[in-house]
Every structure is written in C-alpha cells, then in structure tokens.
Amino acid sequence: GAVVSQHPSWVICKSGTSVKIECRSLDFQATTMFWYRQFPKQSLMLMATSNEGSKATYEQGVEKDKFLINHASLTLSTLTVTSAHPEDSSFYICSASFAGGWYEQFFGPGTRLTVL
Amino acid sequence: KNQVEQSPQSLIILEGKNCTLQCNYTVSPFSNLRWYKQDTGRGPVSLTIMTFSENTKSNGRYTATLDADTKQSSLHITASQLSDSASYICVVSGLRAGKSTFGDGTTLTVKP
Numbered sequence: 001g002a003v004v005s006q007h008p009s010w011v012i013c014k015s016g017t018s019v020k021i022e023c024r025s026l027d028f029q030a031t032t033m034f035w036y037r038q039f040p041k042q043s044l045m046l047m048a049t050s051n052e053g054s055k056a057t058y059e060q061g062v063e064k065d066k067f068l069i070n071h072a073s074l075t076l077s078t079l080t081v082t083s084a085h086p087e088d089s090s091f092y093i094c095s096a097s098f099a100g101g102w103y104e105q106f107f108g109p110g111t112r113l114t115v116l
Numbered sequence: 117k118n119q120v121e122q123s124p125q126s127l128i129i130l131e132g133k134n135c136t137l138q139c140n141y142t143v144s145p146f147s148n149l150r151w152y153k154q155d156t157g158r159g160p161v162s163l164t165i166m167t168f169s170e171n172t173k174s175n176g177r178y179t180a181t182l183d184a185d186t187k188q189s190s191l192h193i194t195a196s197q198l199s200d201s202a203s204y205i206c207v208v209s210g211l212r213a214g215k216s217t218f219g220d221g222t223t224l225t226v227k228p
Contacts, residue, residue: 043220044160044205093159104150105216107159
C-alpha cells in the first residue's frame with residue numbers, strides 16, 4: 001500500500017523559533033499533498049493543499065506567511081511554522097494523493113509540535 | 117455547501133459487541149466515500165473506499181455500506197475489540213476540484 005512518512009514525529013521548540021516538518025511519499029509519486037492540523041479531541045482541519053511545482057492553496061484563515069509550504073518534488077512537501085508561538089502547538093498531519101487515484105488520500109503518522 | 121455529518125458523536129460499547137456508525141453527506145456530484153480509523157496521536161488509516169457503483173465493502177471485521185440515492189453510509193464493526201477504540205472518520209470526495217469533505221468523526225470506546 002501507499003506509505004507516507006513524516007519527520008519529525010514530535011518536536012519541542014522555544015517561542016519565536018521556526019520549525020520545519022517534512023512529509024514524504026515513500027512508494028508513489030504524490031501529485032497533491034495536504035496539510036492538516038488537529039487540536040485535542042477535535043477533527044482534522046485542512047490548512048493548505050499543494051501541487052508539485054506550484055504554490056500552495058491555503059484555506060481561509062490560515063496565514064500563508066506563518067505556515068510556509070513547499071512541494072518541491074513529487075515525493076516531498078515541507079511545512080515550516082515560522083516564529084512559532086504556544087498557540088501553534090498542535091498535531092500536524094500531512095496526506096498525499098496521486099493522479100488517477102480517485103482522490104484517495106494516504107495520511108502520514110503526524111507530527112506533535114509543542115511550543116514553549 | 118458540501119457537508120458530511122457523522123453520528124453518533126461518541127459511542128461506548130462492551131468488548132465483543134457489534135456497532136454501527138453513520139455518515140450522511142450532501143457532496144454532489146459524488147466520486148467516492150472513505151472510512152478512516154484514527155488512533156489517538158496517530159494519522160488516519162484507510163479502512164474502506166467505495167465509489168458510486170459499490171454498495172458494500174468489507175475489510176476484516178469492518179463492513180461499510182453506501183446508499184448513493186439517499187447519500188448515506190454506515191460502518192459496521194463486528195465482534196469489537198479493545199483495539200477498535202479510536203475515532204472513525206467519514207470522508208467524501210466530489211468529482212470536481214479534487215477536494216474532500218471530512219466528517220467530524222465518531223469516537224468509539226470499547227470497554228472490557
């Protein structure tokens with residue numbers, strides 16, 4: 001089956017620093033990748049959608065200057081949380097889909113970000 | 117506006133019992149419906165995916181049904197196990213834009 005990995009699985013950082021999270025599709029080419037955040041006991045919230053080689057499309061209310069998304073290749077997308085603050089602490093999950101895959105999304109294991 | 121509504125919001129059952137989770141959607145035109153299982157602190161894992169022409173699909177003890185006419189789906193879990201405790205998410209994709217609509221999930225707790 002299609003496998004998506006995320007790195008790191010958890011990260012703790014100081015307020016004001018930037019954190020980069022990687023999302024990789026290990027055994028398929030991901031034409032589209034999605035980034036979600038999830039607060040405890042809440043549903044997944046889509047942050048942005050990125051297609052390889054083009055700019056990400058952000059959902060309403062998501063600051064694109066704060067959450068930088070790069071989808072430089074068909075197997076790698078990165079999310080950088082810039083100048084992180086405690087309210088950015090959350091569970092970040094990526095997913096990936098491939099062209100012709102009925103838009104099925106394969107999810108990564110998630111990254112727990114804690115900002116002190 | 118495309119919507120996916122799941123019920124119940126949460127459910128507690130005893131180990132070994134069966135249960136059924138519901139998903140109603142308004143996404144149109146419809147492409148496919150997926151059920152995911154999300155353990156706490158983990159990413160969602162796909163259980164089943166159904167297209168318009170399919171009305172039932174099984175994955176071990178999980179059986180999903182789809183009624184595209186009434187825009188309803190259910191996920192039936194047979195002989196529940198403690199490891200079934202998780203959030204179950206219904207996701208519906210339309211034919212346009214490649215975007216999926218997520219339900220809020222049903223939190224299932226299986227008790228011994």
